[in-house]
Amino acid sequence: MRTQKPLGQASRRKVLRALALGSAYITSFAAGWLRPVQLLAAEWNKAAFDAKVLADALKGIGATSVADSNQILLKAPEIAENGAIVPVEITSRIPGTQTIYIIADKNPQPLVAIFDIAGGMEPFISTRIKMGESSKVRILVKAGGKFYVATQEVKVTIGGCGG
Amino acid sequence: MADPMKIRAQLQGDIADVKVLMFHPMETGLRKDPITGDVIPLHFIQRVVATHNGKTMLDAQWSQAVSKNPFVNFRIRGAKPGDKVTVSWEDNMGEKASIETTLN
Numbered sequence: 397m398r399t400q401k402p403l404g405q406a407s408r409r410k411v412l413r414a415l416a417l418g419s420a421y422i423t424s425f426a427a428g429w430l431r432p433v434q435l436l437a438a439e440w441n442k443a444a445f446d447a448k449v450l451a452d453a454l455k456g457i458g459a460t461s462v463a464d465s466n467q468i469l470l471k472a473p474e475i476a477e478n479g480a481i482v483p484v485e486i487t488s489r490i491p492g493t494q495t496i497y498i499i500a501d502k503n504p505q506p507l508v509a510i511f512d513i514a515g516g517m518e519p520f521i522s523t524r525i526k527m528g529e530s531s532k533v534r535i536l537v538k539a540g541g542k543f544y545v546a547t548q549e550v551k552v553t554i555g556g557c558g559g
Numbered sequence: 560m561a562d563p564m565k566i567r568a569q570l571q572g573d574i575a576d577v578k579v580l581m582f583h584p585m586e587t588g589l590r591k592d593p594i595t596g597d598v599i600p601l602h603f604i605q606r607v608v609a610t611h612n613g614k615t616m617l618d619a620q621w622s623q624a625v626s627k628n629p630f631v632n633f634r635i636r637g638a639k640p641g642d643k644v645t646v647s648w649e650d651n652m653g654e655k656a657s658i659e660t661t662l663n
Contacts, residue, residue, distance in 0.1 A: 438618075440605050445622045481626045503624050504589070511633075512618040516611065518574060518634035524626035526587070556626075 444507050450499065450534075453507040457497060459536055459543040465490060468546035470535050479527040480556030488519035488537045495538040496521050500550075502531035526556040563656035568644050570662050575638035577609065578630070579646045581656070585627045602652060604629060609646045611635045638662055 444456025454462070471485035486496055496519070498508040508525050519537075527533075530551045537544045564581045581604060588601030601623060609617040616635055635644065640663050647657035 438620075440620050445620070485632075500624065504587075505622055505624065508622050508624040510620040513633075514614070514616045516614070516636050517616050518636060520632075520634050522630075522632035524630050526585075526624045526626055 438512070441507075441510065444510075445505060447505060447507060450501050450506050453499060453505070454536075456507065457510070457536070459497075459538075462536065462543040462545045465537070465544035465546055468535050468537050468544060470533065470546050470548050472533050472548050472550050474549070475551045475553065476527065477553045478556060479529070479552040479554055481524050482527050482533075482550060482552070482556070483522070483524050484533060484535075485522040486520065486535050488539075490519070490537050490539045490544055492539040493519035493537050494540075495536075497536035497538070498523070498525060499534040499536065500525060500527050500531055501534060503528050506534075527552045528555045564646070564648070564658045566644070566646055566658045566660045568660050568662055570638060570640065573637055573639065575611070575635040575642070575644060575662055576632070577635065577644055577646070578632045579609075579658070581607075581629045581648055583627070583629060583648075583650065585623060585625060585629060587623045602650065604648045604650045607631065607646065607648045609633065609635075609644065611638065611644055612642050613645075 441456060444453050447453040447456050467489040469487040472482060476482045484498060488496060494512065496511045499506050500508055511521050513519060527550060532547045533550050534545060534547045564579060566577065566579050568575050568577045583604050584602055585604065586599050586602040590599045591597065592599055603623040604621055607619040607621065608615060617633055642662045643659055644662065645657060645659040647655065649655045
């Protein structure tokens with residue numbers, strides 16, 4: 397039977413170096429691998445969607461400073477008989493509109509939807525949302541890294557969240 | 560299972576007006592089953608992506624506050640007959656659906 401030679405100083409160093417290189421390689425591989433995924437599709441913004449109050453929702457989407465704008469056209473009913481189906485139509489006249497956000501201020505979670513639109517799109521979105529009670533509908537537009545807002549009060553006769 | 564979605568696209572000049580209907584309960588997690596009284600779990604479409612000839616045009620993130628059987632209407636510029644428009648969604652339980660139409 398052959399006896400194993402204990403690892404000499406030099407070969408131990410080699411092993412350590414190999415380990416260090418290996419972990420550096422794995423780290424760079426993981427980082428490089430994660431980046432393109434995030435570019436393809438931003439992660440669902442859990443922090444913003446889970447926010448229970450308007451201020452936290454705004455913080456979640458990075459809208460720390462928001463300017464009023466009359467260049468966002470919002471079509472929503474003044475009185476919605478059914479809070480489960482409130483039609484909302486948005487047209488932005490702000491050049492370079494990148495993202496349109498729909499927020500219902502008094503919903504249990506105010507942020508309703510985020511629409512990222514490419515350059516080849518008309519800055520227009522029409523959809524239907526649920527509103528728990530009468531409140532402001534707040535449309536934010538992100539253009540050139542800045543945030544703009546338009547609001548409209550919608551009176552809800554029957555709330556559309558629980559029931 | 561019934562079709563999970565419907566799409567209708569109309570060319571108006573070089574703008575494609577696309578209307579999509581998705582059949583989904585969009586449960587808020589706040590409703591109770593009227594018979595058992597159990598809370599119906601949160602179940603909603605989280606992500607909707609629309610492409611024009613393979614290029615992403617619209618990338619939407621939704622909460623449970625988009626209405627049941629969601630409807631969305633958007634418009635794509637520079638569209639022409641023969642172009643393909645695809646819309647796909649994925650919900651918080653990992654269910655997915657996709658639909659494609661050709662402009663004419």
